[in-house]
């Protein structure tokens with residue numbers, strides 16, 4: 001039995017910014033174990049990004065219960081949430097979200113600065129390691145604009161992983177990339193999941209991306225309408241050969 | 242977040258927008274520059290006035306004719322005489338007395354001519370002014386009592402009247418057509434408050450009175466006390482003596498004035514200190530305006546970089562780390578601006594002093610004060626924008642286009 005990492009119970013989130021309140025999430029319950037690779041799919045506006053923000057401790061649900069590795073997130077303050085993100089969570093975004101005037105190396109080392117690692121030598125060592133693991137050795141001093149989309153996304157993944165978090169959250173990580181590059185990025189994430197036991201949650205529109213995952217959670221209108229594990233299918237499929 | 246990383250991040254983002262950073266700094270540069278120039282010139286002027294007053298002599302009372310200011314009362318214009326000066330000599334507490342009268346005259350030597358002030362005085366004047374000769378010597382009491390036609394020249398007069406003459410002492414010059422023998426050249430005192438103190442000729446007072454202006458009146462009498470504590474009692478002795486000698490009635494006002502240089506010095510120092518702080522205050526207001534400029538640009542920068550702030554928060558930056566980053570940016574702006582402002586103020590001050598007779602004095606405390614002020618401005622005006630950045634909601638910041 002795998003160890004539980006995320007436990008959501010009856011999560012509600014309503015946005016009051018607009019003229020009429022938007023119920024972005026309604027009574028969502030979800031469990032994710034350590035080492036899982038989960039795709040969250042659903043139509044636009046169904047609440048995927050909202051859910052990811054909750055999982056990533058960027059925002060707190062209005063009501064419900066959220067335990068991250070057994071820790072109650074609902075009662076944490078801003079600084080404590082920042083600490084959770086710093087230590088346990090890495091983000092990968094659709095548009096890479098690198099800091100434009102900082103080099104690949106500086107981007108990757110940033111989470112280490114915020115995590116309080118004072119020795120710049122130690123930071124650079126880990127940054128270099130991470131970049132070469134992503135196949136970007138020799139690109140350390142490149143600015144984001146000097147890199148291709150796929151390379152930028154790999155820098156972003158290196159940045160998400162540099163602090164050795166248990167969970168990587170990726171919001172449409174291949175949305176801005178062509179099919180071949182998307183495939184590369186997905187294989188990379190899959191490899192990290194399999195070889196390092198990293199828990200990966202990917203939001204996507206693309207079925208091909210979903211097919212790389214062991215489990216697909218389908219959201220519609222703020223509710224989970226389907227939670228399908230593909231492990232069995234794959235096991236059966238491999239058993240049939 | 243450690244300081245080195247913060248400083249590196251701050252410089253990086255300031256360098257990303259060089260022109261804007263410079264323009265933002267300009268307010269602080271001009272503000273600090275203005276403070277430096279204003280205060281340094283004020284201080285320099287004060288020092289100049291103080292110098293020129295103390296070059297008149299230490300512990301000095303100057304007696305001059307005429308009571309107080311305003312219209313002269315009575316028919317007779319009061320005058321000081323040689324006899325008054327002689328009488329003062331025998332007062333207690335007196336160290337040196339020198340009577341003085343002067344006139345302007347045209348001096349000639351061969352075909353060269355020069356117009357200057359001819360000051361008739363007693364030899365004691367040199368002890369009072371603590372001035373020496375570089376060639377020859379000053380005239381003696383005997384020169385004065387015999388009304389000898391001897392002259393002691395200031396450096397400026399020598400330069401203009403006898404250029405290239407190796408030993409002017411012994412040469413004969415004509416003052417208003419009367420022949421004088423040069424017996425000494427004075428050491429230079431330089432100029433103070435735009436007055437060239439070396440553009441002068443000293444001759445014995447009696448010589449001046451008898452050969453040039455006639456009569457036995459003197460313009461002023463310098464009375465040096467043995468020490469500063471003796472100044473006030475000496476002032477009273479002088480008053481009593483002169484009132485007696487001038488036969489003034491009990492109710493009559495003094496027909497002479499006694500000026501105390503020490504007192505004058507204190508007043509002038511107070512006044513100039515106040516002036517320089519007033520000017521510095523006006524300059525500080527411009528620094529304040531520079532600070533508002535910093536705040537304005539920092540606010541723009543925070544808004545522009547909303548998304549960056551969101552990214553930083555997503556990867557673990559606390560509000561405090563974000564606030565520190567922006568505060569350091571505004572501090573770096575202000576400190577660099579402050580340093581450039583000090584250089585500008587210094588250069589501007591040099592330019593002004595070389596073009597005018599004003600003096601400048603940049604004291605170390607002034608430099609430290611300006612830097613401290615710039616730092617305070619950076620912290621004060623940087624705090625609001627930095628705090629605004631720190632309090633952003635990470636979700637909204639990440640969604641910002």
Ligand SMILES: Nc1ncnc2c1ncn2[C@@H]1O[C@H](COP(=O)(O)OP(=O)(O)OP(=O)(O)O)[C@@H](O)[C@H]1O
Pocket residue numbers: 015016017018022023024042043044045046047048049050051
């Ligand atoms: N900050 C906000 N203020 C108001 N409404 C919001 C806010 N964020 C999201 N919403 C609304 O909440 C709903 C869910 O948004 P969310 O971004 O989670 O959708 P999504 O599934 O990620 O869509 P997409 O696939 O287009 O990215 C939408 O109707 C959206 O308009």
Ligand SMILES: [Mg+2]
Pocket residue numbers: 048049050171
């Ligand atoms: Mg979304």
